[in-house]
Amino acid sequence: MLENGGKMDDTVRAVANPTHARWEANAEYWVKIIREGRDRYRTELTDRAVLDAIGPCEGLRILDAGCGEGYLARRLASLGADVVGIDASEGLIDAAQSVPAGHSGSVSFTCASVEAMPAADEVFDLVVCNHLLSHLQDPAHAIHEFGRVLRPGGRLVMLTLHPCFYTENSEHGAMTSVPASKYFAARGIDQHFLVDGLESPSMITSWLRPLEYYSATLRDAGFVITDLREPHPTAEQLRSDPWWRESFPAALFILMIAERR
Template identity: 30%
Template structure:
């Protein structure tokens, strides 16, 4: 089956191929920006909400779900890649589920939580748009959506600052990685507009900085259901 090289389907296909090297890289602390900045940043953002329950969408190998469990929080960890969900549950994640964003958008994740967190896991276009429209139904009253993603001003690089598909890269990773997934670039305005049209409103935005360069490594949005 031919898969469009710049598409939501290609993202999933690529992650299926790179699940094992990704798990190994994360667990050995091989990603500097995560080790120095972004892991702690998203964990702090979730803990600041003082949740009793969290849904981790795009949970990967489960590090964030495990960290939240260790803080006494009930976590449902969800990913579309079975190998990553298996790795998460084998590592100790209690509730791991294999579901696509499309399935969640169709109502197949029948629960609600104090926080829904998406940590570098909103990479596509149509799948992300459908998922965000579903977020209000997944949040308990007063709940928060937390999204950590690449900082648009930094991730834009030398390309024009406009929404659109970008080719992927495993630059900085070892040779075990191949066939890098594409991703859909959104400006800050596009992120905020997408949240607004999904029934959400921004409450807080954080820009975690790299300790050496002083430049933002990521951006973290916290949004609530709009009254």
């Protein structure tokens, strides 16, 4: 599946990524957040939405693009998929590789940029980007790469921050609107992660682009958008848990599904 025959290749470690150093500095923090299940947006909302969008995946060849420490790749492998995780952070890939295999499908991890992947053309049935796009200043290169490595008819599932409503500190209850002058430009928000009271060592820039950017970029890369969802808490979550009422002041996430023509 990968150009080197599917083996993890430690020589593929030269990653040209402006946020690379920041993610390297945050790697240990991120492993803790994910492995201790501290990010309630994921554990109670977006993971379910992504798995639901992927659907049955036994036997599928899946690329987890920007896989982080690998929890989603492992989950998909446990459902019978053959998964390759790619991430630019050496620290996160080392953490992903340190978890012993034990799945019905297969899983492997490679350190590389999603903008220039060491993978052959048309080898995947599905590419999933779980909370990746907002970490790319211009996702057009990556989206073209996803079009290259997906087979015709293959699907791209992308979960990211909602470009219409996400603003600085939305997670902490801030509700401000996005003026047109900012919405139609690339918006970069610099902030530390603050998850369950734990702050990340390094600041991260979250990039947001208007919806028309995504539709045009996907079209130019040979995709047709087949579904668009906005994962949000259930009425029961909002009624029974004040955390959701405070921490979901606006639509924070968007999930796009596109098919490679």
